[in-house]
Amino acid sequence: LTRDSASPGDEIAVTGSLGCSAGGLRMMSEGLSFDSDTAGHLARAHNRPVARVPEGMALGRSGVVTAMDISDGLLDDLGKLCTASGVAGRINSDRVPIDDVLRSAFPDDCLRLALTGGEDYELLFTAPAGVISRACESLNVPVSVIGEVLEGPPKVTVLDEHGDALQLDAGGWDHFR
DSSP states (O other): OBSSOOOTTOEEEEESOBSHHHHHHHHHHHTOOOOHHHHHHHHHHHHSOOOOHHHHHHHHHHTOOEEEEOSSOHHHHHHHHHHHHTOEEEEEGGGSOBOHHHHHHOTTTHHHHHHHOOOOOOEEEEEOHHHHHHHHHHOSSOEEEEEEEESSSSOEEEEOTTSOBOOOOOOSOOTTO
């Protein structure tokens, strides 16, 4: 699985839900209090992420060739994938899978945490719709199609529920900054 083979017309998909690791880090670093179930869920997401290795192997067997883990944040990692492939990406904010616990704990900031928070280790992948459907059937985790690959210079655009572009900081983690 590589980052450099996304093509215009491919769908953009992710496994699982996003943002809980960032929510857990924020909870711990800011000393926020939540009920024990919420606190435990967010802390586990940050301290014990589960790499989707078997799922990545299943994606490859299903015909997916473009994939990477989301370790530096969805926007940052999708930007890397688009740059490597020489394409643009457009995602719909209302399709980004946000965990209910994260949504409850951070109702005003859950989208930003899901888009820019890192270390969820979910998989980001692109493929034609038929390959995505076949891949979904082979996985034991939820998959969300969140957008599409477009022709154009490497850039990621996030649309709100009305189709308007959101202005967001890229966020994520830059290892060389």
